[in-house]
Amino acid sequence: MNQNTSFHQPVFFENIHELLRIQPGQIVVDGTCGEGGHAALLAPCVLPDGKYIAIDRDGQILEKAKNRLMHYSHIDWFNENYSSIQEILARLEIQQIDRMIVDLGLSMFHLRIMERGFSFLSEEELDMRFNPADSPLSAFDVIHYFSESEISDILYSFGEEKMARRIAKKIVDKRGEKPIKTCRDLAKLIASVKGFSKGSHPATQSFQALRIYVNAELHHLNLLLSQSHLIFSKGALMAFITYHSIEDRIVKRFAIESPFFYMREKKPLTPSQEEISRNPAVRSAKLRVLVRS
Numbered sequence: 001m002n003q004n005t006s007f008h009q010p011v012f013f014e015n016i017h018e019l020l021r022i023q024p025g026q027i028v029v030d031g032t033c034g035e036g037g038h039a040a041l042l043a044p045c046v047l048p049d050g051k052y053i054a055i056d057r058d059g060q061i062l063e064k065a066k067n068r069l070m071h072y073s074h075i076d077w078f079n080e081n082y083s084s085i086q087e088i089l090a091r092l093e094i095q096q097i098d099r100m101i102v103d104l105g106l107s108m109f110h111l112r113i114m115e116r117g118f119s120f121l122s123e124e125e126l127d128m129r130f131n132p133a134d135s136p137l138s139a140f141d142v143i144h145y146f147s148e149s150e151i152s153d154i155l156y157s158f159g160e161e162k163m164a165r166r167i168a169k170k171i172v173d174k175r176g177e178k179p180i181k182t183c184r185d186l187a188k189l190i191a192s193v194k195g196f197s198k199g200s201h202p203a204t205q206s207f208q209a210l211r212i213y214v215n216a217e218l219h220h221l222n223l224l225l226s227q228s229h230l231i232f233s234k235g236a237l238m239a240f241i242t243y244h245s246i247e248d249r250i251v252k253r254f255a256i257e258s259p260f261f262y263m264r265e266k267k268p269l270t271p272s273q274e275e276i277s278r279n280p281a282v283r284s285a286k287l288r289v290l291v292r293s
């Protein structure tokens with residue numbers, strides 16, 4: 001199956017169709033529609049009488065998906081948080097769904113095109129919010145108004161950054177001299193503490209931590225999981241694509257502890273070497289499929 005390379009390249013594109021086995025007539029929720037890469041593949045599978053519910057917290061990116069898939073009248077669009085799924089279904093008068101896909105994290109669109117300060121290589125102002133209307137604090141606010149220990153806790157808890165304390169101290173020292181305005185300023189400062197080594201940029205974990213914090217990403221994931229037993233039909237499938245171990249642990253623990261779900265395969269699916277060489281951004285992706293018992 002060919003992908004349109006002018007859009008975000010969805011991970012597990014080849015596997016997802018086979019794993020979810022979507023049937024005509026089913027109700028499928030795409031909790032993180034993004035530019036509609038997975039939607040372009042999955043939405044037609046429910047035709048002629050099923051429904052595809054496309055949600056994204058970021059209205060700008062959802063517009064791109066809408067333009068791309070406007071020829072499908074069976075897609076309902078929601079610029080909302082996937083954690084509002086029960087309210088969304090109530091509005092549609094739908095009691096139960098058959099499939100849900102949640103592809104966490106951010107899209108290449110956020111890194112390359114948007115001016116919301118997600119990329120450490122950019123001169124954009126530090127922001128990192130998917131939707132400023134539903135997230136009161138930007139990354140700039142956290143960096144400038146939080147205490148040294150609060151910053152250190154965020155970097156450690158959400159980025160597993162081992163040098164969190166030293167980075168937080170440097171941030172607090174530097175912000176006293178002049179504001180740390182752009183992504184590149186912050187990335188340089190972090191690199192000056194950690195130095196460069198082989199592999200990812202030294203600011204990767206800190207940027208991930210700030211993004212997770214300002215968007216309350218783990219809160220929304222937990223909120224979705226806590227209500228999921230109410231919205232799935234028996235045998236329904238919920239697929240999670242995660243990009244770091246914190247998210248994957250939450251999904252895995254939920255599947256182990258929940259009396260309502262089990263993991264279809266014990267081990268998560270990881271991208272093939274071929275997929276990683278085509279799209280290195282997906283190297284840490286994991287796919288888990290949960291079944292409603």
Ligand SMILES: C[S@@+](CC[C@H](N)C(=O)[O-])C[C@H]1O[C@@H](n2cnc3c(N)ncnc32)[C@H](O)[C@@H]1O
Pocket residue numbers: 008009010011031032033034035036037038039055056057058061080081082083103104105106107130220
């Ligand atoms: C990895 S991208 C999804 C890419 C998409 N599957 C595709 O094929 O194009 C993740 C998307 O999730 C959205 N997002 C992140 N957290 C969200 C949340 N809590 N609720 C709804 N959308 C969210 C982001 O705005 C982003 O567009």
